[in-house]
Amino acid sequence: MATAEKSVLALSGGVGGAKLALGLADELPPGELHVVVNTGDDFSHLGLHICPDIDTLLYTLSGNANAEQGWGLEGESWNTMDALQRLGGETWFRLGDRDLATHLWRTDRLAQGDSLLEVTGALATRLGISSHIHPMCSTPVRTTVHSEERDLPFQQYFVKEQCAPIVSGFSFEGITEAAPNQNVMQLLQDAALSAIVVCPSNPFVSIDPMLQIPGMWQALRDSPAPLVMVSPIVAGMALKGPAAKMMAEMSMPVTAQGVAQHYCRQYPGLVDYFVIDESDATLAAEIAALGMEVAVAPTIMKTREDKQRLARFTLSLVGA
Amino acid sequence: MATAEKSVLALSGGVGGAKLALGLADELPPGELHVVVNTGDDFSHLGLHICPDIDTLLYTLSGNANAEQGWGLEGESWNTMDALQRLGGETWFRLGDRDLATHLWRTDRLAQGDSLLEVTGALATRLGISSHIHPMCSTPVRTTVHSEERDLPFQQYFVKEQCAPIVSGFSFEGITEAAPNQNVMQLLQDAALSAIVVCPSNPFVSIDPMLQIPGMWQALRDSPAPLVMVSPIVAGMALKGPAAKMMAEMSMPVTAQGVAQHYCRQYPGLVDYFVIDESDATLAAEIAALGMEVAVAPTIMKTREDKQRLARFTLSLVGA
Numbered sequence: 001m002a003t004a005e006k007s008v009l010a011l012s013g014g015v016g017g018a019k020l021a022l023g024l025a026d027e028l029p030p031g032e033l034h035v036v037v038n039t040g041d042d043f044s045h046l047g048l049h050i051c052p053d054i055d056t057l058l059y060t061l062s063g064n065a066n067a068e069q070g071w072g073l074e075g076e077s078w079n080t081m082d083a084l085q086r087l088g089g090e091t092w093f094r095l096g097d098r099d100l101a102t103h104l105w106r107t108d109r110l111a112q113g114d115s116l117l118e119v120t121g122a123l124a125t126r127l128g129i130s131s132h133i134h135p136m137c138s139t140p141v142r143t144t145v146h147s148e149e150r151d152l153p154f155q156q157y158f159v160k161e162q163c164a165p166i167v168s169g170f171s172f173e174g175i176t177e178a179a180p181n182q183n184v185m186q187l188l189q190d191a192a193l194s195a196i197v198v199c200p201s202n203p204f205v206s207i208d209p210m211l212q213i214p215g216m217w218q219a220l221r222d223s224p225a226p227l228v229m230v231s232p233i234v235a236g237m238a239l240k241g242p243a244a245k246m247m248a249e250m251s252m253p254v255t256a257q258g259v260a261q262h263y264c265r266q267y268p269g270l271v272d273y274f275v276i277d278e279s280d281a282t283l284a285a286e287i288a289a290l291g292m293e294v295a296v297a298p299t300i301m302k303t304r305e306d307k308q309r310l311a312r313f314t315l316s317l318v319g320a
Numbered sequence: 321m322a323t324a325e326k327s328v329l330a331l332s333g334g335v336g337g338a339k340l341a342l343g344l345a346d347e348l349p350p351g352e353l354h355v356v357v358n359t360g361d362d363f364s365h366l367g368l369h370i371c372p373d374i375d376t377l378l379y380t381l382s383g384n385a386n387a388e389q390g391w392g393l394e395g396e397s398w399n400t401m402d403a404l405q406r407l408g409g410e411t412w413f414r415l416g417d418r419d420l421a422t423h424l425w426r427t428d429r430l431a432q433g434d435s436l437l438e439v440t441g442a443l444a445t446r447l448g449i450s451s452h453i454h455p456m457c458s459t460p461v462r463t464t465v466h467s468e469e470r471d472l473p474f475q476q477y478f479v480k481e482q483c484a485p486i487v488s489g490f491s492f493e494g495i496t497e498a499a500p501n502q503n504v505m506q507l508l509q510d511a512a513l514s515a516i517v518v519c520p521s522n523p524f525v526s527i528d529p530m531l532q533i534p535g536m537w538q539a540l541r542d543s544p545a546p547l548v549m550v551s552p553i554v555a556g557m558a559l560k561g562p563a564a565k566m567m568a569e570m571s572m573p574v575t576a577q578g579v580a581q582h583y584c585r586q587y588p589g590l591v592d593y594f595v596i597d598e599s600d601a602t603l604a605a606e607i608a609a610l611g612m613e614v615a616v617a618p619t620i621m622k623t624r625e626d627k628q629r630l631a632r633f634t635l636s637l638v639g640a
Contacts, residue, residue, distance in 0.1 A: 046424045046425075046427070046428045047367055047368070047424065047427045047428055047431055048367070048424075077397065077399045077417070079397050079399065079417035079418050080400065080417045080418065080420045080421050080424070081421075082418075082421075083417070083418035083419075083420075083421035083422070084421035084424060084425060086421075086446070087421055087422070087425045087443070087446050087447075088446055089421065089424065089425045089428070090428075097397070097399035097400045097403070097417045098399050098400065098402075098403035099403075100400045100403075100420065101400050101401075101402075101403035101404035101406075101407055101409065102403070102407070104366045104367065104368075104400070104404060104409065105366075105404060105407045105409045107366070107367045108366045108367055108409070108410075111367055123407070126406070126407050126408055127407075
């Protein structure tokens, strides 16, 4: 892998993480941003290989994401779904007509023997993205949500049942056999890597799957580059998705501090800097007591400028 | 299989055959028409299981076919194909957004273990079709076009290369292992079957694959029901598709008589009645000499009334 002179590595799940990734891409010279992306949400549906987090990154970084809807493509049409509904087919996972092309292309290339790493790289290039998008691994890892009565595949929990089931934990099938993306592992040992940014993504179903790939979190911890994490919980709420609901159901404090505790316990020594929202400034001392540098900033990203400002803040925090 | 009191069996390929099938469906009481359809054109493309002739029947009999274009659905949109083209994907086989739903649904059901017979029946029902559509067999048969330099899968010849290669013959992979659709075999022995109509479809790539399934043509010949065939060649031309071009390339007379000879040689005793267009009336005596009853009628089907009139003619010819 040819790397730019300097590089920054971001870890991201879907929508929330992609916002900061877009800010970072805007702030850094072309080619300097690398994003490692969760593939635990990936699933096979209607015969298609669907990678929701990768696609959110692809669509966000190429400027095609539907910002209002929070997922999928802007100006999307739904003619295939409408026809599938008339046939009585499964339409709970909404696949737009243009989005379908991504899934068809990926599924076909994978069937022809290309790896998910190659296919993702090719999609990014074809969409005109200069940042590097790295699937966390090339073998399948599948997130299962454990709820009180039953276990659910992630998309069934997330989309079909709209996060209604009460969560008791998570597991990641295939994780013990998974090898971390070697491009990412190389990057982590590279002196040109100036920062690792953990985007404000769901700790349990976006970041944990990546960190639990054997060797991954230790490599992140041992990298010479400092690691800065942006809290996905602001004023006791998740800005996007079910993180806060999950924390409450698992009897964790639904605060930025609760997030920091989760990472400290699971991955000691991983987080160097922890960025909390200004509305959570009073939590700073207690989080610092966990052994992290704490920084306070406006972390809510509504506009493109918000994303760029938070990106600049995280980069300047670690001198990147 | 529950059959209606009376029944008529049609053999059809794609567009040309579907026209007469529509006429027959209009003329017969609901549920009386059975159509056995060529699946030699089926192929796997972008991971989808595509059955062009079955779909043409489904779309034609449900009133959704794009008559002007000659294939696909009316009022179709092409957003997936446009997006696939931007990704540099394969777009030589044009899949409309609504048409894609059929392929996704079929592919998914087949992957879940349903047979092509079940899936086709379910699609017909869901599209509100009262006629019975029978794939010729449930195992894959794939037509290969032999041309002077090389062998081509049918869709590559037909769509990608637009029938340009010069044809020397055909083969049907999987045909010796294929078993004829048992619903069709039962129907052929049923006293309620009043007629077998071979629609004006391509003899070599639409009708031959059906007749060459082991036991199929003999069962058609031995059925108590009379068999009437409508010539796909009118005044030395194929009304649709490459039949005439193929005949010329294989040094056959490009006439209705050439068609009749082909069937007489390959399937002696199969055809009881042979319908030729009024423009070919002068060929009647020579065709009759091959051992068939010859009937002359206007066979060009432009309007719905044309289709119904030809259907009435073929049915009355055999007293059905």
